[in-house]
Amino acid sequence: MLAGWLAGGVGIQSDGDHRLLPLNDLAPSDADAGFEGHxxxxxxxxxxxxxxxxxxxxxxxxxxxxxxxxxxxxxxGDVLLVKLEPEVEAHATAIAEAMLAQFSHVRVVCVDGGVTGPFRIRDLRVLAARGDDASTETTVREHGLDYTLDPATAYFSARLSREREAAMALIKAHQAHLGRRLVAHDPYAGVGPNLGLPLQAGAIEVAVVGDLNGQAIPYLRSNLSRIIAKSAHSEASLVVREGDGREWQHDSDLQRRADLLFVNLPHEGLDHLTDLIPLLANDALVLGWAVVDRHQEEIVVARVRAVFEAAGRQVDVDVRATKGFSTTRTMVRLVVRATTGS
Ligand SMILES: C[S@@+](CC[C@H](N)C(=O)[O-])C[C@H]1O[C@@H](n2cnc3c(N)ncnc32)[C@H](O)[C@@H]1O
Structure with a gap:
């Protein structure tokens, strides 16, 4: 009926039980001329x-x-990060103002100079802010949980959000297998997103978390404390450590305790495995993510198996690609079930 007569860019309105369809100048002005009684x-x-x-x-x-x-x-959260080509740098503020005007939930627009250094933090420059608050500290909601963070000082990426959800099924299965809540170690925890869901679900008795980046530590502590307080097991204990994850093996309080170990250091984590194995309990689940060359899953399996077997552990290793990283590299999820004879 309305072929060619609907006005573009104008919203449909409600009027009681009626819907009002906007007409353009091509539509006849006489209601009898083709509107079927409307x-x-x-x-x-x-x-x-x-x-x-x-x-x-x-x-x-x-x-x-x-x-x-x-x-x-x-x-x-309410911080928008955008990478700019050199050709538009001179107009960065106009671009940022246009973005602020378009996205009402955004408070600050920053140029993202990319991830830098071992802490993998963003090189950010604030271009425009709504109101007086130009801070890059913000709160990100993931799977219904809030993580406060500053992308300029601590790593966070939503890229692994689906992975963290998928990890929950493995963690619950491991909890059921052991018949008790888990001791979990997350030495590369950033601001804490790996343990948010398991803590909230009450799957964890003790969470030991840490990061080499001292600026991530206050966020890590407060994010996970807040989640525990409102969780299904508010008695869970949280231990927060600053420093190199490879040092944990020298702490007798941590040796052979971890029922669950996260290795979320995608560019170097595989090289850290030998230093992390002493943390594992007799029957442990290791969840890791690594960036490797495409189609190298079998090679990664063999390498991981060799590292664990050299440490006297029997393992069941599953490595599968999760998403492309570049044309030649991909992110893989590593699931290792490690047991000892003893
Ligand atoms: C890829 S991020 C993962 C952070 C967090 N698990 C997440 O998913 O958002 C890796 C983290 O490891 C930290 N890191 C790098 N080298 C480390 C080391 N040797 N020991 C402990 N933490 C390290 C970085 O500061 C960063 O926060």
Whole structure:
């Protein structure tokens, strides 16, 4: 009926039980001429506004910069992180203002210079802020849990969010297998997202977490304490350590205790395994993520198996690709069930 007569960019309105479809200038003004008994009413239009932040740039700028404008961005809480091509750097503030105007839930827009150094933190420069608060500290909600963090000082990425959800099934199965709550070690914990869900579900009795980055530690402690306080097992204990995860093996309080060990250091974690094995209890589950060359899963399995067997552990190793990382590299999930004869 409305072929060619619907006004673009104007919202549909409600009027009691009726829906009002916006008509353009091509539609006949006479209600009898093809509206099948529907009436025409006059209402002020609901303009939808620009559909994309680019439309908020001055038209001349949009034309010149179009090929270089960012096609993607990342949002952590109310902080938007965007990578910029050198060609648009001079107009970074205009781009940031357009983004702020477009995304009402964003408070701060930053240029993201990429992940740097061993702590894998972002090189950020604030471009524009809504109101007076230009801090990059923010709160990210993942699977219904809040993590406060500052992407400029501590690592966080939503990339492994699905993985953390998938890990829960393995953790619950291990808890059922052992018939008790778990002792969990997470030496590369960042701001704590690996243990959020298991703690909330009451699957953990003792969580030992740490990071080499001292600036991640206050976030790690407060995020996980808050989750424990509201969890199914608020008596769970939390131990927070700052320093190199490879040092934990020298602490007698930690040796042979971990029923569950996270190894979330995707670029070096495989090299750390030998130093982490002394932490494992007799019947342990190790969950790790590593970035490796594509289609190398079998090689990784053999390498991991060799490391554990050299330490006298029997293992069942599963390595599978989770998502592409680049054209030549991929992220793999590593699931190791390690037991000792004793
Ligand atoms: C890829 S991030 C993972 C963080 C967190 N598990 C997550 O998923 O958001 C790796 C973390 O390990 C920390 N790190 C790097 N080398 C370390 C080391 N030798 N010992 C302990 N932590 C380390 C970094 O600061 C970073 O927070």
């Amino acid at each position: 009436t025409i009413v006059q209402r002020p239009s609901l303009e939808r506004g620009p559909q994309h932040w680019r439309e908020r740039l001055p038209p001349s700028l949009l034309t010149t910069l179009e090929p270089f404008l960012p096609a993607a961005h990342e949002v952590q």
